[in-house]
Amino acid sequence: RPVIIPIKDSHVFITGGSSGIGLALAHQAAFEGARVSLLARSLKKLEEAKESIRISSGVEVSIFAADVRDFDAVQKAVKNAGPIDVLVVNQGIFVPQELEKQELDEIKFMIDVNLMGSFNVIKAALPLMKERKDRGPNSIALMSSQAGQVGIYGYTAYSASKFGLRGLAEALQQEVISDNIHVSLIYPPDTDTPGFEQENKTRPELTKILAASSGSMKADKVAKIALKGIRSGTFIVPCNLEGHALAIATAGLSPQRSFLMASVEVLCIGFLRIVALYFQWNWYKDIEKWHEMKKVSEN
Numbered sequence: 001r002p003v004i005i006p007i008k009d010s011h012v013f014i015t016g017g018s019s020g021i022g023l024a025l026a027h028q029a030a031f032e033g034a035r036v037s038l039l040a041r042s043l044k045k046l047e048e049a050k051e052s053i054r055i056s057s058g059v060e061v062s063i064f065a066a067d068v069r070d071f072d073a074v075q076k077a078v079k080n081a082g083p084i085d086v087l088v089v090n091q092g093i094f095v096p097q098e099l100e101k102q103e104l105d106e107i108k109f110m111i112d113v114n115l116m117g118s119f120n121v122i123k124a125a126l127p128l129m130k131e132r133k134d135r136g137p138n139s140i141a142l143m144s145s146q147a148g149q150v151g152i153y154g155y156t157a158y159s160a161s162k163f164g165l166r167g168l169a170e171a172l173q174q175e176v177i178s179d180n181i182h183v184s185l186i187y188p189p190d191t192d193t194p195g196f197e198q199e200n201k202t203r204p205e206l207t208k209i210l211a212a213s214s215g216s217m218k219a220d221k222v223a224k225i226a227l228k229g230i231r232s233g234t235f236i237v238p239c240n241l242e243g244h245a246l247a248i249a250t251a252g253l254s255p256q257r258s259f260l261m262a263s264v265e266v267l268c269i270g271f272l273r274i275v276a277l278y279f280q281w282n283w284y285k286d287i288e289k290w291h292e293m294k295k296v297s298e299n
């Protein structure tokens with residue numbers, strides 16, 4: 001059934017809200033009249049974010065310096081922030097590297113921040129969200145990635161962390177529906193952010209080639225689409241055309257509240273499996289070519 005989750009006058013709490021997609025979301029939520037709280041590690045970046053939002057929309061946001069890996073610190077921040085209406089679990093780190101070359105510490109770091117960190121944030125926020133029985137529909141939104149819909153070369157750890165969010169979200173939605181809480185999973189492609197700029201410095205060439213199958217986006221555009229998805233309580237929120245194709249091809253047993261979209265899924269799913277196989281065909285050809293070129297340049 002359709003639902004509308006109000007942003008205006010609601011309390012929007014964004015983890016990883018001091019940079020990139022999270023910061024863009026914070027700007028838009030503030031602009032739409034929400035009360036905004038941000039959580040991230042670096043106080044300096046948080047203060048800069050607070051100042052930039054104050055300048056652009058005149059809104060005073062609350063900031064909380066905490067690491068999502070530290071449950072006690074997250075819980076303290078959430079308690080100080082007060083009951084949350086829209087929880088955006090957006091913090092994330094991405095260090096692409098072939099599994100063979102990547103240190104286990106780095107793998108664990110990605111799983112801890114992206115997946116376990118999301119559990120920490122939700123566990124800390126949920127009790128207070130559930131207490132607000134008198135209130136209208138609320139939202140828990142998780143920032144995944146198209147690498148959370150399809151495994152991509154160089155993203156073993158990152159993709160695992162983002163695929164993990166899908167299972168978490170599907171199960172959680174069944175658990176919180178009776179509390180009028182609606183779960184959204186947002187699936188952006190490569191997005192122009194400080195984190196992405198950093199990632200690009202060390203991204204394996206094949207990761208770049210395969211990820212280029214989906215266009216890249218500006219953080220503001222992703223934030224706009226994310227907020228629209230959150231407002232309508234959409235479970236899977238694609239961000240570009242390739243994202244819409246991916247969403248249908250990987251719909252699986254995800255919930256769908258739009259009868260129109262459900263019909264589109266049923267009608268297109270067979271054809272999109274063909275498109276998906278075509279993409280995989282090309283990716284394996286790219287991988288083969290790349291290895292041949294490497295061999296030639298080594299000899």
Ligand SMILES: NC(=O)C1=CN([C@@H]2O[C@H](COP(=O)(O)OP(=O)(O)OC[C@H]3O[C@@H](n4cnc5c(N)ncnc54)[C@H](OP(=O)(O)O)[C@@H]3O)[C@@H](O)[C@H]2O)C=CC1
Nearest residue numbers: 016018019020021040041042067068092145190191193195
């Ligand atoms: N940019 C892209 O190409 C894409 C990004 N995404 C996803 O979108 C989300 C945001 O990415 P993006 O905006 O690019 O990233 P940025 O690196 O620009 O920002 C990341 C934010 O997360 C915070 N953060 C990182 N680690 C922690 C931690 N341990 N505890 C608390 N906060 C933390 C950072 O602040 P601080 O460092 O101070 O803690 C910062 O505010 C991520 O989940 C990412 O996986 C998905 C698809 C594409």
Ligand SMILES: CCCCCCCCCCCCCCCC(=O)[C@@H](N)CO
Nearest residue numbers: 094145146147190211214242245249276
């Ligand atoms: C059925 C047809 C499907 C057709 C489209 C397939 C395209 C898939 C491309 C996947 C790109 C993954 C980018 C990850 C971005 C990201 O998360 C990093 N920048 C780190 O944050």
